[in-house]
Amino acid sequence: MVTLVPVDTRTELTGFLMSRRAKLRPETVGLPQYGERRRVPGLRREELAQLAGVSVTHYTRLEQGHGRNVSAEVLEAVAAALRLTSVEREHLTNLVHPPRRVPGPDEPHVRTDLRCLIEGMEHTPAFAHGRHGNILAWNESAGRLLGDLDALPPPRRSWPHLVFLDLPFRSMIDDATEWDLIARQHVAYLRLSLGRYPQNPDMDAVVESLRSSSADFRRLWAEYQVADWSGVTCHLRHPVAGDLEIAIDVMKPGGEPDQWLVTFTTEPDSPSQEALRQLAT
Template structure:
């Protein structure tokens, strides 16, 4: 993948969202028994959004530049977009015209100190490309299958799609994880289509994984949210973890993830066992291999 073309992204996203909504779901009469399009027609979306058909056609052809917030909100309502999809629509309409600076592949020492101060829960920092940039001792132990390879920064998306055997053994809900990873990468591409390392990652995954090509083509998007992650650790077994994923305002594009479990549960006992195992690992901190440029 040489680049992410914004106009193509807009066209495919809007047409895919339009295709999934039936007239009945939109509250419109379905005239005729043989509709030639799947989902709504363009003129039906225009009617629901309160814009002219010609204007909507221009929007769906990739010309979102200049569309007002009111028009985008109306379009989101007409297409019944969820929160992530609405955000993605606005990202597509407000994309930067030129590439920004390179994304960080390291974290400040003070942030590593914060991670190290969290002693009872796995905690780690990643970017929107799923590069694992910093971990505490428990996260290093928990994510040992993801971190097993020599490539740095380790990348969860590569692990999920390019090492599916290990990933399926580690992630109990592998299918959901695979969907979420592709959808969050798609969301990241909407934020910054000029991110060269993201473009390279998507190209690599597309070339090497049929499953990723399918998930990427779905045009689905997801927000990074708190929730539940079920893992099968090779040493301590099944862990059902509560995940808090927090954006870092002082470090745009970075996320801190903390995994916990209620006291008295089997998973809490598993984390205690994991801590004992981690104490004997003695692994070095994450970082670039000698001579590595920092590309994922």
């Protein structure tokens, strides 16, 4: 049984800022180098504070997790100095000023029209998942491609659990590079969601379960990557359908900010399309 350890926002803020500071080099941001041996990778705190135009004391307190009183202007200056993407800036803001929880169910039901859309994709495996990758609705084709989703207990019926902990599914992705790309997307999105939904027991439970059960997850989680979903193409070696070249696309249905539609498609008139059609019938 996994012991739930709530994710500490201050620790997250410290790790995130340190990881981004470590990625920068003095020569790439216009700072002089004097040939001295650097004991840590990337920029020093003093150098980052100089780039951001803030005091070393202010930046140090921020990196130590004391960010509640930091202004939006200071956060923007730090984000610019760290060369953060728009999604990383959102994450930084969420860690410093956590969003308020909106009253209502933590995981709303899938809309009827979205369920009909999924079920109508007769030859296209598809499912809808929630905030932390929990699979909420799926069609028969998805079950045949991914395995018996009905047989999985709800805590393990999730997209990240399939990728990291479901051995039959993971064994279908025999290219380590492709698996790593998919795994990194899951980890980066989970970390983004952690900031969007602070103090969420379900989110904490998913992260702790993966962290305690998967060395690969722990390795990638330690990198503090943050990103939204994006599509990816991979090769699956399915035990029934054989070799499949699959495009995994992720879309956000209109009016559902906390749910995503995932589809598995193939090139038209390709051997993979025919094999997927045979699998679905």
